[in-house]
Amino acid sequence: MESNGRKAVVLLSGGLDSATVLAIARTEGYEPYALSFRYGQRHEVELHAAKKVATSVGAAGHVVAEIDLRVFGGSALTADIDVPHHDNADDLSSGEIPITYVPARNTVFLSFALAWAETLEASDVFIGVSAVDYSGYPDCRPEYIEAYERMANLATKAGVEGRQNLRIHTPLIELSKAQTIARGLELGVDYALTHSCYDPSPQGQACGTCDSCKLRGKGFAELGLTDPALSTPPVVA
């Protein structure tokens, strides 16, 4: 891959989607700076996965920003509410917003990405949202991303001074989970390093039955594959 000489901030959770997006940013020639968050989520294993993915894909930098959304309550990912489990993947497409929704999460995450992009003098931010395997998150829709981009270009010193015309890249927005995985495999992403589970074992092993595990399992199954995160040792000892 040839460098285009441009830095980009890539939101990296350590999950399947963001790992794929990081590889896509690299392939498009960007120098990718990966941004993860310690945001009161219960599973530090996500951040271990993010670190391994950043190294594996070849990020130019990786920062973990500390934020704490628990102070506001309101989600299974940040509070002590039970995560729902399913016997099969079909109950995922109900169209309801899951209780694992975190209020304003992408808005908060993109805001930090914007701050870092300005400091790096970068004009490109990558985020792994998908509107196809739509899980009911309003902040994964194209109209939201477009409105964010417009706001961001009015927000910063670099934007006002004409040094920055921020673009939010959403390379997965029209891809199904299976298509995302196929693209990532083409680019050499090692999905065994990624972690998407909402309810891992204390040792960090994915459960295989939460919404997130079911969704990625279905994607691998459509390609005739098994999710390597379910058959490999956990990312933390």
Add this chain to the structure above:
Amino acid sequence: MESNGRKAVVLLSGGLDSATVLAIARTEGYEPYALSFRYGQRHEVELHAAKKVATSVGAAGHVVAEIDLRVFGGSALTADIDVPHHDNADDLSSGEIPITYVPARNTVFLSFALAWAETLEASDVFIGVSAVDYSGYPDCRPEYIEAYERMANLATKAGVEGRQNLRIHTPLIELSKAQTIARGLELGVDYALTHSCYDPSPQGQACGTCDSCKLRGKGFAELGLTDPALSTPPVVA
């Protein structure tokens, strides 16, 4: 003041502007929830002031959210760069963006306000930006605020479900510093409790000569008053 039965999130730095905004929200009948940030700023004294102001004005709640923008560098307020001092207030209106600019600060702060508003089932957020005593911050302009509001209404579960039509209130946006102070005094704001200084003494006393001290000093002077923050003991012992 009569309650309108609605909760509102009010961004509260502990400074003169946000203290005035909190009092305005109360006067308009909102039940105000004050939101402050520990964001790697060097001066904990701001948060002591915020707490005193929240109590004094009668906020329904006050939360301090932890965020750390230092990880990205780039500002005198969050890194080890010298704060500029001035002999008079005239050099403030140069139109240049000051080095005390924090990248994407209001975007980050409003994002947290949005998260809390959704959790509180509130549709109103108050922020003390002013476009008159324009200090060169792009994220204090009306066009920025309008774009943020539009984005926010596409971002949340509550917005999508029609339970929330978020409005960002900017009651100071057309007021000079003197007009802001006059309004606050009408509403009984005790400005001796507020803290705006970029470079206080180790005991928390305002310096009187940084951009922020000069700007508020000029506002009080226009009303024939002296800034009480300069003549009263600091808010921390």
